[in-house]
Amino acid sequence: xxxxxxxxxxxxxxxxxxxxxxxxxxxxxxxxxxxxxxxxxxxxxxxxxxxxxxxxxxxxxxxxxxxxxxxxxxxxxxxxxxxxxxxxxxxxxxxxxxxxxxxxxxxxxxxxxxxxxxxxxxxxxxxxxxxxxxxxxxxxxxxxxxxxxxxxxxxxxxxxxxxxxxxxxxxxxxxxxxxxxxxxxxxxxxxxxxxxxxxxxxxxxxxxxxxxxxxxxxxxxxxxxxxxxxxxxxxxxxxxxxxxxxxxxxxxxxxxxxxxxxxxxxxxxxxxxxxxxxxxxxxxxxxxxxxxxxxxxxxxxxxxxxxxxxxxxxxxxxxxxxxxxxxxxxxxxxxxxxxxxxxxxxxxxxxxxxxxxxxxxxxxxxxxxxxxxxxxxxxxxxxxxxxxxxxxxxxxxxxxxxxxxxxxxxxxxxxxxxxxxxxxxxxxxxxxxxxxxxxxxxxxxxxxx
Amino acid sequence: xxxxxxxxxxxxxxxxxxxxxxxxxxxxxxxxxxxxxxxxxxxxxxxxxxxxxxxxxxxxxxxxxxxxxxxxxxxxxxxxxxxxxxxxxxxxxxxxxxxxxxxxxxxxxxxxxxxxxxxxxxxxxxxxxxxxxxxxxxxxxxxxxxxxxxxxxxxxxxxxxxxxxxxxxxxxxxxxxxxxxxxxxxxxxxxxxxxxxxxxxxxxxxxxxxxxxxxxxxxxxxxxxxxxxxxxxxxxxxxxxxxxxxxxxxxxxxxxxxxxxxxxxxxxxxxxxxxxxxxxxxxxxxxxxxxxxxxxxxxxxxxxxxxxxxxxxxxxxxxxxxxxxxxxxxxxxxxxxxxxxxxxxxxxxxxxxxxxxxxxxxxxxxxxxxxxxxxxxxxxxxxxxxxxxxxxxxxxxxxxxxxxxxxxxxxxxxx
Numbered sequence: 001x002x003x004x005x006x007x008x009x010x011x012x013x014x015x016x017x018x019x020x021x022x023x024x025x026x027x028x029x030x031x032x033x034x035x036x037x038x039x040x041x042x043x044x045x046x047x048x049x050x051x052x053x054x055x056x057x058x059x060x061x062x063x064x065x066x067x068x069x070x071x072x073x074x075x076x077x078x079x080x081x082x083x084x085x086x087x088x089x090x091x092x093x094x095x096x097x098x099x100x101x102x103x104x105x106x107x108x109x110x111x112x113x114x115x116x117x118x119x120x121x122x123x124x125x126x127x128x129x130x131x132x133x134x135x136x137x138x139x140x141x142x143x144x145x146x147x148x149x150x151x152x153x154x155x156x157x158x159x160x161x162x163x164x165x166x167x168x169x170x171x172x173x174x175x176x177x178x179x180x181x182x183x184x185x186x187x188x189x190x191x192x193x194x195x196x197x198x199x200x201x202x203x204x205x206x207x208x209x210x211x212x213x214x215x216x217x218x219x220x221x222x223x224x225x226x227x228x229x230x231x232x233x234x235x236x237x238x239x240x241x242x243x244x245x246x247x248x249x250x251x252x253x254x255x256x257x258x259x260x261x262x263x264x265x266x267x268x269x270x271x272x273x274x275x276x277x278x279x280x281x282x283x284x285x286x287x288x289x290x291x292x293x294x295x296x297x298x299x300x301x302x303x304x305x306x307x308x309x310x311x312x313x314x315x316x317x318x319x320x321x322x323x324x325x326x327x328x329x330x331x332x333x334x335x336x337x338x339x340x341x342x343x344x345x346x347x348x349x350x351x352x353x354x355x356x357x358x359x360x361x362x363x364x365x366x367x368x369x370x371x372x373x374x375x376x377x378x379x380x381x382x383x384x385x386x387x388x389x390x391x392x393x394x395x396x397x398x399x400x401x402x403x404x405x406x407x408x409x410x411x412x413x414x415x416x417x418x419x420x421x422x423x424x425x426x427x428x429x430x431x432x433x434x435x436x437x438x439x440x441x442x443x444x445x446x447x448x449x
Numbered sequence: 450x451x452x453x454x455x456x457x458x459x460x461x462x463x464x465x466x467x468x469x470x471x472x473x474x475x476x477x478x479x480x481x482x483x484x485x486x487x488x489x490x491x492x493x494x495x496x497x498x499x500x501x502x503x504x505x506x507x508x509x510x511x512x513x514x515x516x517x518x519x520x521x522x523x524x525x526x527x528x529x530x531x532x533x534x535x536x537x538x539x540x541x542x543x544x545x546x547x548x549x550x551x552x553x554x555x556x557x558x559x560x561x562x563x564x565x566x567x568x569x570x571x572x573x574x575x576x577x578x579x580x581x582x583x584x585x586x587x588x589x590x591x592x593x594x595x596x597x598x599x600x601x602x603x604x605x606x607x608x609x610x611x612x613x614x615x616x617x618x619x620x621x622x623x624x625x626x627x628x629x630x631x632x633x634x635x636x637x638x639x640x641x642x643x644x645x646x647x648x649x650x651x652x653x654x655x656x657x658x659x660x661x662x663x664x665x666x667x668x669x670x671x672x673x674x675x676x677x678x679x680x681x682x683x684x685x686x687x688x689x690x691x692x693x694x695x696x697x698x699x700x701x702x703x704x705x706x707x708x709x710x711x712x713x714x715x716x717x718x719x720x721x722x723x724x725x726x727x728x729x730x731x732x733x734x735x736x737x738x739x740x741x742x743x744x745x746x747x748x749x750x751x752x753x754x755x756x757x758x759x760x761x762x763x764x765x766x767x768x769x770x771x772x773x774x775x776x777x778x779x780x781x782x783x784x785x786x787x788x789x790x791x792x793x794x795x796x797x798x799x800x801x802x803x804x805x806x807x808x809x810x811x812x813x814x815x816x817x818x819x820x821x822x823x824x825x826x827x828x829x830x831x832x833x834x835x836x837x838x839x840x841x842x843x844x845x846x847x848x849x850x851x852x853x854x855x856x857x858x859x860x861x862x863x864x
Contacts, residue, residue: 090819091818091819091822091834092815092816092818092819093807093809093815093818093836095556095809095810095812095815096812096815096816097812100816129783133611133612133782135586136585136586136587136779136812136813137812137813137816139611139782139783140778140779140782140812140813140816140817141816142783143782143783143785143816144816144819144820146783147785147819147820158782158783159783160612160782160783161612162610162611162612162615162618164583164608164610164611165608165610165621166606166608177620177621177624178608178621180617180621181610181617181618181620181621184615184616184617185612185615185617188615188616188617362586362589363589363606364593365593365597366597388554388556390556393556393557393586393587393810393812394586396554396556397557397586397589397590398590398593399554400550400551400552400553400554401552401590401593401594401597403551404551404552
C-alpha cells in the first residue's frame with residue numbers, strides 16, 4: 001500500500017462573511033416572492049441586463065434574474081428533473097439552454113424554488129420583463145416567459161435591449177454610434193417603464209444604482225485579484241456563493257457593502273497567509289458555468305491538493321477588468337465622478353458595460369484566450385479545466401478555439417463535457433476518472449481518500 | 450397525349466371544329482416546348498447547385514474578379530455586387546463534419562460545422578474573402594474558425610443589429626454598412642459610388658421580385674412548381690451571379706403559366722424552420738404524394754420576400770430592408786412577428802399541414818416551436834416537428850412523415 005504523500009499545509013479558516021452572503025441571497029429570492037405583499041413591483045430578466053435602470057422606479061422594485069435562478073434549480077436535481085420533463089412535454093427541444101428550460105419548467109409546474117431547496121407552490125409572475133440580448137437565447141428566453149405567462153392569464157409587458165455591437169479595445173474610445181444605439185434603447189426603456197408601471201421615474205435613484213453597479217463590479221474584480229496570492233484565500237466553489245450577489249443585485253447598495261466587507265476580509269486573509277484549501281499545491285482555473293448539480297468535483301480535486309482559484313467566468317461575468325499597456329490585467333477602477341443626470345448615467349453605464357470581459361469572447365476567441373492566458377500567468381495557474389458546457393451556447397462559444405489557443409501557449413488543458421443545468425448530460429464517474437488520470441499525468445498523487 | 454386519334458377519328462367534322470382541333474394541337478405542342486424549357490431551367494438550377502465550385506471558379510476567371518463567401522442571409526449582397534464582387538453562400542454537404550471537432554464544439558448546429566468542414570476540406574479554396582452578417586453565435590464560430598485556420602485574404606464581420614424591432618436599429622445598421630463599404634473599398638481599391646449601389650440594389654431587387662413571382666404559382670392547385678424545385682431555384686440564386694439567374698427566371702416566368710404538373714396536390718404542405726438545403730428530404734417527402742407549396746426558410750422565401758425601397762441615402766435604404774425583412778428568429782423579439790408571417794403564408798397558400806424542422810441545437814428556432822405549432826393550429830394547420838442533423842435518417846423519418854400525411858388525408862381514421 002502506497003504511503004500518504006506529505007505536503008505543506010497552510011492555515012485555513014472559514015470566511016467570516018459567509019453567513020452574510022447566504023442571508024443576502026436568501027432574502028433576495030424571498031423579497032421577489034413577497035414583493036406584492038409589500039406593495040412593491042417584481043421584474044424578471046437576465047443577470048446581464050442593465051438592472052440599474054428599473055431601479056429608478058423606486059426602492060421597492062425587486063427582481064429575479066434568470067441565470068442564477070436556473071442554477072439554483074439545477075443544484076436541486078430532483079426539482080430540475082421535473083422542470084426538464086415539463087418543458088419537454090410542452091414541446092421544447094431538450095438541447096436548448098438549460099437555465100432557460102429550468103426557468104420555464106418552474107413556470108410550467110407553477111412552483112418556485114428557494115435557496116435552501118424549499119419548493120413553494122405558485123411561480124410568482126413578474127410585473128414586467130427587463131432583459132438584454134447578446135447570446136441567441138437571451139431575449140428569446142423571456143419572449144417565451146411572456147408567452148407562457150399569457151397562458152396563465154397574465155399579460156406581462158417585455159422590453160429587451162440589444163447590446164450585440166461588438167467589443168471595444170481598452171486602448172481606443174468606444175465608437176459613439178454603438179454607444180448611442182444602446183443608450184437610445186435605454187432611454188426608450190425608461191419611458192416604457194413609466195408607461196407600463198404607471199410610476200414616475202426617479203433619475204436620482206438611477207444615478208445611485210449606476211454608481212452602485214460600477215462600484216460592485218469593480219470591487220468584485222478586486223476580490224478576485226487578491227486570489228493571485230499563494231495560497232489562494234478563496235477557492236472557486238466558495239466564490240460561486242459570493243459572485244452570485246453581483247448576478248442578482250449588482251445595482252444595490254447592499255451588494256456594494258457586502259463586496260467591501262468581503263474585499264477587506266480577503267485582503268486580511270492574504271496578509272495572514274490563510275488558505276481556502278490548506279493542502280494547496282496545484283492551481284487550476286475552470287471555464288464556463290460548472291455542472292451545478294455536481295459541485296463535489298471541486299472537493300474531489302482537493303484530495304489531490306488541487307484548488308481552482310477561479311475562472312474567467314467567475315472573474316469576468318460580473319467583475320470589470322482592464323488591460324494596462326504593459327499587458328497586466330487589473331480590476332477596472334471606477335471613474336472619478338458619479339453621474340449626476342439621466343444622460344450621464346446612461347452614457348456611463350453603457351460605456352462601462354461594453355467592456356464586460358464575458359462579452360468579449362462572444363465576438364473573437366482570441367480575446368478570451370488572451371484573458372485566460374493572463375489569468376494563468378498572473379494567478380500562477382498550473383492547468384485549465386475547460387467545461388464544454390452543453391447547457392450554454394453563450395459561454396461555450398469558441399471554447400474549442402480557446403483550447404487550441406491555450407495549448408499553443410503551452411498551458412496544460414483538460415476538457416470535459418457536461419451541462420450546467422441538466423444532469424442527464426454529465427457523467428460524474430467518467431469525468432472524475434479522466435480528471436484523475438490528468439492529475440496523475442502531471443505528477444500529482446492523491447493526498448487522502 | 451396529343452389526342453391526334455381523337456381529331457381524325459371524328460366523322461362529319463365541321464370547319465370550325467377542325468380549326469379548333471388544330472389550335473388545340475398547336476397549344477399542346479407548344480406546351481411540350483414550354484415543358485422542355487421549364488425542365489431545362491430547373492435542370493440548370495440543379496447543375497449550378499451541384500457544380501457550384503466550378504461555376505464560381507469559372508466566373509472568377511472569366512470576370513477576373515473576386516469571389517467572397519458568406520454564411521447568413523443578413524449579409525447585404527447589394528454592397529458586394531456594387532463592389533463588382535461575386536457573393537456565394539457557403540452551405541454544407543450533408544456529410545458528417547468530422548474535421549471540425551477541434552474548432553467547434555459539437556453541441557453547435559450541424560449547419561455551422563458542415564459549412565466549416567467545406568472550408569477545411571478546401572472545397573472553397575477559390576474564395577478571396579469571407580463575410581458574415583451577425584445572426585447567431587453558431588455561424589459566428591464558423592466565420593472565426595475560417596478566419597483563423599483557412600488562408601483567406603479578407604474577412605469582415607458585420608454587427609447586424611438583433612434588436613430589429615427598435616427604432617434605433619436602422620440608423621445604427623446604416624453606420625455598420627458604411628463601415629463595411631469602406632472596408633470593401635480598402636480591400637479592392639475601388640470606390641463604391643451611388644451608381645454602384647443602385648446597380649447592386651437593382652440586381653438583388655430584380656432577383657427577389659422574380660422569385661416572388663415564381664412563388665405565386667405555388668398558390669395554384671395543383672401548383673406549378675414543386676417544393677424541391679422552389680428550393681433549388683433559391684439555392685441557385687445564392688450560388689451564382691444573380692444577373693444570370695435573373696435571365697433564367699425571366700424565361701421561367703414566361704413559360705410557367707402553361708405548365709401542368711402531373712401530380713396530385715391533395716396534400717399541400719409547408720416547411721418551416723432553420724436553414725434547410727436538404728434537397729433529398731424534399732424529394733423524398735414529395736415522392737410520398739405531398740407537395741410543399743410554401744416554405745419559411747432562409748434558403749427559401751425568407752431570402753427573397755422583401756425588396757430594398759430606394760432612398761436618397763442608399764445605405765440607409767439597404768439597412769431598412771434588412772431591419773424590416775422577415776426576421777430570423779434570433780432577431781425576432783419581443784414580438785413573434787415571424788410566427789404571424791408563417792401563419793399568413795399558410796393561409797395564403799392554402800396549406801393543410803406543416804413540417805417544422807429544427808436543426809439540432811438551434812436555440813432561436815427551437816424556442817419558437819410551441820408558439821408556432823399553436824398559431825398554425827389555430828388556423829387549422831396541423832404541424833409535425835422533425836429534428837434535423839447533418840444527415841437525415843430517412844428510414845425513420847419516412848414512417849413518421851407518412852403517419853403525418855395520413856392524419857392530413859383523414860386515413861388515420863381507418864385504423
